[in-house]
Each structure stands twice: as C-alpha cells, then as structure tokens.
Amino acid sequence: MTYDITMIGHISKDVMIYPEEEQRFIGGPVIYSSIAATRSGKRIHVITKCSEKDKAALCGMEAEGVKVSWLASPDTTSIENIYLSDDRERRKVRLLSKASSFSLEELPEAGSLIFHLAGLFKDEIPDAIIPHLAKKGSVGVDAQGLLRCNEKGALFFKNWENAHQLMPHISYFKADAMEAEILTGTSDRKDAARILADMGAKEIVITHHDGVLVLVNGEFFYAPYTAANLSGRTGRGDTTFAAYMAVRLDSDPSWATAYAAALCSMKMEAPGPFSGTEEMVYERMKHMGFSRESQEK
Numbered sequence: 001m002t003y004d005i006t007m008i009g010h011i012s013k014d015v016m017i018y019p020e021e022e023q024r025f026i027g028g029p030v031i032y033s034s035i036a037a038t039r040s041g042k043r044i045h046v047i048t049k050c051s052e053k054d055k056a057a058l059c060g061m062e063a064e065g066v067k068v069s070w071l072a073s074p075d076t077t078s079i080e081n082i083y084l085s086d087d088r089e090r091r092k093v094r095l096l097s098k099a100s101s102f103s104l105e106e107l108p109e110a111g112s113l114i115f116h117l118a119g120l121f122k123d124e125i126p127d128a129i130i131p132h133l134a135k136k137g138s139v140g141v142d143a144q145g146l147l148r149c150n151e152k153g154a155l156f157f158k159n160w161e162n163a164h165q166l167m168p169h170i171s172y173f174k175a176d177a178m179e180a181e182i183l184t185g186t187s188d189r190k191d192a193a194r195i196l197a198d199m200g201a202k203e204i205v206i207t208h209h210d211g212v213l214v215l216v217n218g219e220f221f222y223a224p225y226t227a228a229n230l231s232g233r234t235g236r237g238d239t240t241f242a243a244y245m246a247v248r249l250d251s252d253p254s255w256a257t258a259y260a261a262a263l264c265s266m267k268m269e270a271p272g273p274f275s276g277t278e279e280m281v282y283e284r285m286k287h288m289g290f291s292r293e294s295q296e297k
Helices: 029-038 052-063 129-134 163-169 177-184 189-199 236-248 253-267 278-287 292-296
Strands: 002-008 012-017 022-027 044-050 067-072 078-083 091-097 111-117 138-142 148-151 154-157 172-176 203-208 211-216 219-224
Touching: 002 029, 002 236, 012 091, 022 029, 029 044, 029 052, 029 236, 029 253, 044 052, 052 067, 091 154, 111 129, 111 236, 129 138, 129 163, 138 236, 154 177, 163 189, 172 177, 172 189, 172 236, 177 189, 177 203, 189 203, 189 211, 203 236, 211 236, 211 253, 219 253, 236 253, 253 278
Parallel strands: 002 044, 002 111, 012 078, 044 067, 111 138, 138 172, 172 203
Antiparallel strands: 012 022, 078 091, 148 154, 203 211, 211 219
C-alpha cells in the first residue's frame, strides 16, 4: 500500500506547566500531525518508538485510522515545558527521558508520497535518513528535529551544520520564526524564507503566532491564525505543517496555506489534536475570505 504521508518521530509524555496549572498528557509531533492529516482525508502511516509499557498511548492514533508501526525502545521520550508568558510563546524546556534514535535498517518498507520527519530533538532521526528517503518520495522536515539539542536534559537550539548539504533533498521545510532566524541570521520572515529556499528546499513554511507564511517558486502566501483562545496552543506548528502537506498533495499553495491556518486555528481553541472535520475547516475558511468556489476558478 502507498500512503499519502509517512510520519517518523517519537511520541512524548508531556508535562506542561502554566502559571495557573499543570497538565500531563501524551503528545509529540506525530500525534498532532497524523490526526490533522487523517482528518483532512489522507492515508497516514506513523513510525514511532516508545517503551512497551507505553504502547497503549498509540491507540488514539489507531482509533483515528492511522496505521502505526511501533518500534521498541527501552524508554519513552518525556518533555517538560514551563511556559513563561501568557501568549505561550516563551517556554523553558527540559528533556526528562528519551526513546532511542531511529536507524535506516529498522524502518519498515512502505511506499509513501511524502515522508515527514517529525523529530523532537537533534539525532532522534539521523540526517543520513533524509537523502535515503528522498529517493523514495518527497521529504518534509520540521526544523525542530534538526536544531534542538540535548545536553544532560537541557534542551537548547543550535544551527544545523548540514543545512547546505541536505536542504536540496527536502521538498517541504517547516520552521517557526525563531528557528528560521537561527538558520538564516535574520528575523525578517520573508528574507529568512528566501534564504532557506536558496539553500535548496522547494517549499518553505514558517509559522508565527500571527499566522503561517509559505514560499513556493519565489511567490509568498500568507494566512492568519484566527483562534479565539490558545488553550490548545501545544502542537501548533506540527498541526499546521501536516495540514499544509496533506492538502498540498492535490491543491495549490494558496489554498493549502489557508486550509492549514484555518484548521490549526480551530485546533488551538481546545487542548489535544484537531477534532473537527474538513467541512468545518472549509466553513472557517469562508470567514477568512477563502472558499472552494474561488479555488476552482
């Protein structure tokens, strides 16, 4: 079977500490990403790692129709996030435990139109996997898994030393505004997107608290986030990127950008993965000035 998107990455036992409360739940990019893409009508395969005692945490994805391939690990990744601002943009992050890294040899053979590398930290998914998968399909990469480094549990960001060598193998590259600045040296998101495109990535997706900016073939596309509240802020970038790639498979960049922003806006209004439908996203898009009729013209 050929999947639309195969997603590779750890799940995470997340500890979220806000000024007003503490929450504990199962998260990780593959959970937010797979459910957003599945609810956008795509066939999704997730390859993940966790300890055997935490395998039950995968049932939520399976219940959504996601095909999950589990790889054994002595431990499960767990991350603590201490939020320092009301807009939930500033946070202190600590790695409490981590699952073992992926290797080429253990990845199950499966056809896919897109391979999405959804890492939580550097070396979770070795860089060597990128050119290997690029021979099999398009590759989508989240900058977080390239830049976020671990030193005795402390997580910090450092520039990606293999960017110029490996970026040409990447079809879809996503970064938030801070990650884009680390990679390019500029805080101007459009300039950063241009620099990343010049490195070789085909489509650049940059998320920010105000919305999502996309650069494709020299043309920019933008759509705002319209969330009424930020109770579901965790997973914003993962959800946006997955929704964009899912819809981009059969739509133009303008429509995919608007769809991703609308879907993620709805997701941010409630904790957990996206729980709505495509029709609900289309309705949200109408309020943003987009419609399926305009897409068809």
